Structure formats: structure tokens, C-alpha cells
Amino acid sequence: QTQIAGQSLDINKMDVDVIEQIHQMGGLQLVMPQAFAETDCGALADTGRNVVEFNLTGESVEPPMMGGKTFNAMTFSGQVPGPTLRVTQGDVVQMTLSIPADEVTGHGNDMHASQMTALAFDSVNPGETSQYCYIAESAGVFKYHCSGVHLIGVDQHVF
Helix, strand or coil: CCCCCCCCCCCCCHHHHHHHHHHCCCCCCCHHHHHHHHHCCHHHCCCCCHHHHHEEEEEEEEEEEEEEHCCEEEEEEEEECEEEEECCCCEEEEEEEEECCCCCEEEEEHHHCCCCCHCCCEEEECCCEEEEEEEEECCCCCCCEECCCCCCCCCHCCC
């Protein structure tokens, strides 16, 4: 298992015998799972794992609402919500995000499945492309959305 539930440990409230038992067993060693240790796309491609590529564009669109009105939306590949991205646990996810040159604002990507900070991907400005890789270590269903890192008007990016 590579995830630890959110807990805090107050050493001042622990029984001294428990601390001594941990010490006698060699102490605690925190190990970073491979999924969190490596994000370089080239290095991950060389691991022999299956690489699943996703190419998305960050686009502004005006989708229709009921009553004939529209609203402004920042989308992934013109979709709200963005396309479903499917991988198998253990695959390398290779996400490429491109922003058309005529787009008015940058876009980002926060993939919750990566369990990394959105700062690892950052924002992509109009006319730019950025790539983001990680190992799909944890099974489940995860959302992804514009991270808003270094972007003005983040409330327009996250639905």
C-alpha cells in the first residue's frame, strides 16, 4: 500500500513503552513510493511499464445552457467535464496539455490520481505545450481539473 490516511502522531502523548518498542525494532523508515519519486517522462518510459498517452487542449468555449443561454468555460479538449482518461494501475500516465496560440488565458492541470502537487505541472500559456508523467499507483476514480497555478481567475477554471 502506498497511501497513508491523514493522521497525526503526537509523540508527547505516546506511551514510553511503545516508543521503546519501535526503537528496538529498528525505528521507522519512511519510504517514498516509486509513483511519487519519479516524474521524468523519459525515465518512466524506460521502466518497461505500459505508457498511456493523453493529448489534451485547454480551450475556452461557450457551451449552451437551458433556456438558450451560454456560459464561458475553460475546458479540456472542448468538453465539460473533460474526457474520461482510463489507465490500469501500474501504467505510466503521459499527459500532454497544449494551449492554442489564440487562447486568451493559460490553463493548468491538477490530476488527483497523480497525488502530486499541481505545482509539478504548473500553468501552460497560450501557444505552449507541456508534458506531465507519473505512475498510476493508486486504483480508483479520480477527478482532474485546471489547477489554476499562477493563473488569474481560477474560479473560471475549476468546475
